[in-house]
Amino acid sequence: METAARRTRRRTPEREAEFCGTVLELLREVGYDTLTMDTVAARTRSSKATLYRQYGNKAQLVCQALRHAKPGDLEEIDTGTLRGDLHELVSRGDDCGMERDSALMQGLAMAVRANPDLRRAFKDLLIEPELRAVETMLRRAVDRGEVRADHPALAYVPHMLVGAFMARSLIEDRPPTPDFLAAYIDASVLPALGS
Amino acid sequence: METAARRTRRRTPEREAEFCGTVLELLREVGYDTLTMDTVAARTRSSKATLYRQYGNKAQLVCQALRHAKPGDLEEIDTGTLRGDLHELVSRGDDCGMERDSALMQGLAMAVRANPDLRRAFKDLLIEPELRAVETMLRRAVDRGEVRADHPALAYVPHMLVGAFMARSLIEDRPPTPDFLAAYIDASVLPALGS
Known part of the structure; x- marks a missing residue:
């Protein structure tokens, strides 16, 4: 029940955005090599089993978090000089x-x-x-x-x-x-x- | 006996240079965060106990390896332009x-x-x-x-x-x-x- 409830919660776009933001925060704090699925699970209050099921492994999870972040919209800049x-x-x-x-x-x-x-x-x-x-x-x-x-x-x-x-x-x-x-x-x- | 022999071997400047060079090689390959004392021990054929006794911890060991490497002698460059x-x-x-x-x-x-x-x-x-x-x-x-x-x-x-x-x-x-x-x-x- 607990796991099912968490999985449902994860599916909302808000929860996904928050999750990805937290992964990037952790990357800034400890770096990729020191980051563990345990740390991600603890900080995002997810179960490790759910993380592995949803993302496969650490590299895929981090890729997903990076892809979720929006780069700045720079193409629109046009000041004339x-x-x-x-x-x-x-x-x-x-x-x-x-x-x-x-x-x-x-x-x-x-x-x-x-x-x-x-x-x-x-x-x-x-x-x-x-x-x-x-x-x-x-x-x-x-x-x-x-x-x-x-x-x-x-x-x-x-x-x-x-x-x-x-x-x-x-x-x-x-x-x-x-x-x-x-x-x-x-x-x-x-x-x-x-x- | 084995450990004592290794410790004696470590003391020569040649062995120290080789050891520090190997640590820098490992840093380039796997990075600091992934580097373990086990890997250093295996690659340098040292015992882990010796590494801890000689260097204290991973950070001190890596500092020592960095300090041992000679930066290029750049001060002598003077071409006129x-x-x-x-x-x-x-x-x-x-x-x-x-x-x-x-x-x-x-x-x-x-x-x-x-x-x-x-x-x-x-x-x-x-x-x-x-x-x-x-x-x-x-x-x-x-x-x-x-x-x-x-x-x-x-x-x-x-x-x-x-x-x-x-x-x-x-x-x-x-x-x-x-x-x-x-x-x-x-x-x-x-x-x-x-x-």
């Missing part, structure tokens, strides 16, 4: 949101090397939406004549942005923030593009 | 060396957040030597008049370099190489500095 677009891109989240994304990346860094499904779900959530948005912004900047179409730095703007996001916690012992990235864009990314 | 210096900096290793450093960073990404000693040993090996070398190179470039002393990008060169190194495996699904970083320096870092 490259500087405006890039600033808007990095100011979408607050400090906490960026710190959370950074923690999630660190928590999954090792696991995504070994597991292609996990890597796919991770990139779909945290990397690809940014890459597509940056590509659109740069194409428009070239069309407007803000950046030379053959500028060699164009191919490296994703590395400059994702890289600074990832590197800050190692270099400065604090997580990336919107303010840090906005200053970085003005000081480094736009000058690199001759813009 | 900023471009030459930065190219020399990234061409010190071969493709494999860079892939190894990248794997080690991923293997320790989560653990260094929680453990200050580990973070210190990790940064001393993989981050600080690069930061000091870049700082020296930039100071000389400013002294030579290659870069304006108040150029805002100066403060972000470490983020641009360490960042591209870290971001490449996520963006392009392949590890950083000396060739990639040399092209990145020419296309992005030097133009950002107006150089």
Whole structure:
């Protein structure tokens, strides 16, 4: 009865969203490799049997949680200038949101090397939406004549942005923030593009 | 007798170097969180009791292995131009060396957040030597008049370099190489500095 009741509760979209949110929280706290089905069961007040039945194994459960999270809607950004677009891109989240994304990346860094499904779900959530948005912004900047179409730095703007996001916690012992990235864009990314 | 013999063997510098090298190999393969004293004992053909006696615990053992590895001697680089210096900096290793450093960073990404000693040993090996070398190179470039002393990008060169190194495996699904970083320096870092 208890198990059946829990299974029914799990099926609601609200409960599923809460469940997936809790799994991502745990990933940020302890990382993928330390995460156990026991911890997930305890924190989400589920039975381990239910988790295995619904998700198969830890990797599939984590993939599902990643796929459930919505990436930011970045394609709609269009301010009219490259500087405006890039600033808007990095100011979408607050400090906490960026710190959370950074923690999630660190928590999954090792696991995504070994597991292609996990890597796919991770990139779909945290990397690809940014890459597509940056590509659109740069194409428009070239069309407007803000950046030379053959500028060699164009191919490296994703590395400059994702890289600074990832590197800050190692270099400065604090997580990336919107303010840090906005200053970085003005000081480094736009000058690199001759813009 | 067996244990005493092993302990004696451990004391030679050659054996210690081999032992620390094997621990770093394991960190690249499975990451810190998955690494167990059992795995270390098996791979290094040591007894677990000896490992605990010599190193205390896993964190201390890994710190010791990181501290034992020599960071590259980067301070001696001085080619006469900023471009030459930065190219020399990234061409010190071969493709494999860079892939190894990248794997080690991923293997320790989560653990260094929680453990200050580990973070210190990790940064001393993989981050600080690069930061000091870049700082020296930039100071000389400013002294030579290659870069304006108040150029805002100066403060972000470490983020641009360490960042591209870290971001490449996520963006392009392949590890950083000396060739990639040399092209990145020419296309992005030097133009950002107006150089």
